[in-house]
Amino acid sequence: MSFLVLQGIQKQFGASVAVQDFNLSAEKGEFVSFLGPSGCGKTTTLRMIAGFEQPTAGTITVDGKDITYRPPNRRNVGMVFQSYALFPNMSVADNIGFGLRIRKRSKSQIKTRVGELLEMINLPDKGSRYPYQLSGGQQQRVALARALAIEPEVLLLDEPLSALDAKIRVALRKEIRSIQRQLGITTVYVTHDQEEAMSLSDRVVVMSEGRIEQIGPPPQIYNFPATPFVASFVGTLNLLPATVVDAAGGTVSVGGQTIRTPKAIDGQANRAITVALRPEAVEIGEAGGSNRLVGQVEDVSFLGSIVRTRVKIMEGASVSLDQFNDPALAAPAIGETITISFPPEASLVLAGPASSSDAVEQAIAES
Amino acid sequence: MTGGGPAIGLGTRETIGAIQHQGPSAPAGRRGVSIGKIVSWIVFIVALIYFFLPLIATLEFSLRARPAGGAYANTFKDARFFGSLFYSFVIGLVTIVVSTLLIVPTAYWVRLKLPRLRPIVEFVTLMPFVIPAVVLAFGLIRSFSSGPLPLAESQRGSDVLLVAAYVILSFPYMYRAVDTGLRTIDVKSLTEAGQSLGSGTLRILWSVIFPNLRVAILSGAFLTLAIVIGEFTLANYLARPAFGPYLSGLGQNRSYEPAAVSLISFGLTWIAMGFIAFLGRSGGGRTGRVEVGGAH
Numbered sequence: 001m002s003f004l005v006l007q008g009i010q011k012q013f014g015a016s017v018a019v020q021d022f023n024l025s026a027e028k029g030e031f032v033s034f035l036g037p038s039g040c041g042k043t044t045t046l047r048m049i050a051g052f053e054q055p056t057a058g059t060i061t062v063d064g065k066d067i068t069y070r071p072p073n074r075r076n077v078g079m080v081f082q083s084y085a086l087f088p089n090m091s092v093a094d095n096i097g098f099g100l101r102i103r104k105r106s107k108s109q110i111k112t113r114v115g116e117l118l119e120m121i122n123l124p125d126k127g128s129r130y131p132y133q134l135s136g137g138q139q140q141r142v143a144l145a146r147a148l149a150i151e152p153e154v155l156l157l158d159e160p161l162s163a164l165d166a167k168i169r170v171a172l173r174k175e176i177r178s179i180q181r182q183l184g185i186t187t188v189y190v191t192h193d194q195e196e197a198m199s200l201s202d203r204v205v206v207m208s209e210g211r212i213e214q215i216g217p218p219p220q221i222y223n224f225p226a227t228p229f230v231a232s233f234v235g236t237l238n239l240l241p242a243t244v245v246d247a248a249g250g251t252v253s254v255g256g257q258t259i260r261t262p263k264a265i266d267g268q269a270n271r272a273i274t275v276a277l278r279p280e281a282v283e284i285g286e287a288g289g290s291n292r293l294v295g296q297v298e299d300v301s302f303l304g305s306i307v308r309t310r311v312k313i314m315e316g317a318s319v320s321l322d323q324f325n326d327p328a329l330a331a332p333a334i335g336e337t338i339t340i341s342f343p344p345e346a347s348l349v350l351a352g353p354a355s356s357s358d359a360v361e362q363a364i365a366e367s
Numbered sequence: 368m369t370g371g372g373p374a375i376g377l378g379t380r381e382t383i384g385a386i387q388h389q390g391p392s393a394p395a396g397r398r399g400v401s402i403g404k405i406v407s408w409i410v411f412i413v414a415l416i417y418f419f420l421p422l423i424a425t426l427e428f429s430l431r432a433r434p435a436g437g438a439y440a441n442t443f444k445d446a447r448f449f450g451s452l453f454y455s456f457v458i459g460l461v462t463i464v465v466s467t468l469l470i471v472p473t474a475y476w477v478r479l480k481l482p483r484l485r486p487i488v489e490f491v492t493l494m495p496f497v498i499p500a501v502v503l504a505f506g507l508i509r510s511f512s513s514g515p516l517p518l519a520e521s522q523r524g525s526d527v528l529l530v531a532a533y534v535i536l537s538f539p540y541m542y543r544a545v546d547t548g549l550r551t552i553d554v555k556s557l558t559e560a561g562q563s564l565g566s567g568t569l570r571i572l573w574s575v576i577f578p579n580l581r582v583a584i585l586s587g588a589f590l591t592l593a594i595v596i597g598e599f600t601l602a603n604y605l606a607r608p609a610f611g612p613y614l615s616g617l618g619q620n621r622s623y624e625p626a627a628v629s630l631i632s633f634g635l636t637w638i639a640m641g642f643i644a645f646l647g648r649s650g651g652g653r654t655g656r657v658e659v660g661g662a663h
Contacts, residue, residue, distance in 0.1 A: 081559070083556050085553060087561075156563075
């Protein structure tokens, strides 16, 4: 039986629907991320688990207990906020021990537990400091320790790294994951950063406009996006307008150039569809696979370890492709006409202007 | 003042020197800053004179009494001076406690749950500026002279009425100070953090909100105290032995003593303000900032 279950969750603010038809079952110790753009309902859903918002419909259970209408202070759910929300009038040790004092633990118990947690977050000598004396990264580690001090059944993190700079963000997310694994605590993590969600999570819930677009492990989300939204939101994706040439044979035409897709396509010839290609699946030249497209180099960008080249295939359709940086790499010149290639398996039929998203999902499921 | 004098002189000499030395080629921006500096000093000095001249005049007048310092000696000898000051001080403290217990949870709740009501609450708290104290006094006396709560008929009852009226008078100062204090902390996140750790609303108010509003409350509290100590109308109509009516009575019967009493009460108010600044500095960190500005 799943540990954290959200069933048929819906949340309305007046006439506007913030979350609808949200169903999720998370196992004990699982790390689940809610990923999506601003306003997609991910934070609202998290706040419903915390008890700060009440769902308009649906139920939330933790370890078999229905907590849907239980007040937040009686849920035993730890929360880490984007703004840290450390109590400015309390020292680091008092912040961490706050929840334990509420639970009327003895002074010695609190001292021991606070000491353990300070060790765990690598700030053993900062107990007497005040929050304003710490850096952003340190404050967020204290916030994490404070949330963990009460040994919550579920840990919720609401964009905890958004206010930090890039290097600290990467270091801290590793730390969060390691602590979460160490404690085996069921965790829900809200982020709009796909890299964060991918690197941290056992499963990712991609959300858009209050709905779940797809739930799955990171590789599945990245490699097999279920909807055009997921495909476009997760990673960089080339979307090429195409028409079906031979539905049974899985061949399509992109600006008059024919390529093969891995499986047969639903629908008739001349049906308008969209073909998705990941930049890393495409190569310059003919060695990348049996599918070939000829186009003109529009742009070459140096991104450090990667050189990204954009090739215009036809009006309104370009393909970006990545090459690992190498001092000997001869990048193509802008304006040069080149051939690019990729295997049929790399081309994913996503959507056509006339098709519904259900049909697209069906098509992907079949591919 | 002594520190200000040489600084002004130095600044002026430097400025003139710079203008003379650089001549027409001096950058306009730099010259602008220097002239601006002179103007600010002039404004500062004028403000200082405006503020201190009446005080110096009052001091000079109070010292004309014979024997020298007699006005001050008489004031300190008068038991009613200390009696009325003590009474007003106690009433002021009770007012501060009641006002704080009323305003802090209200301002907190409005900011947290009812932000749309904020302009209305703000308007209500400004009512004492609109309704004269004499109207309030007559209203209270008429309403509480008879009926189920004839508070105005007894001394303790009148004290209660006086505190209630002073609480209303303190609204604009207390509410604004507290609201400004609340603006400097993330009330919503702090409350939610407290809740997720198992705390109830009262505990959050007591352990998290109040301590972080300490200086804001103190700012409002001392302004309230200053107002209560000098208040005349309500105390007079409710016939309470407060400092305001005492000072007024003194003004009618004596010549030099009222000036001495005014200066002493002014000095006490200054000590109170100095106390706020001291607490603000010693409080440390984000919670320690003085929010006197919030109570204007």
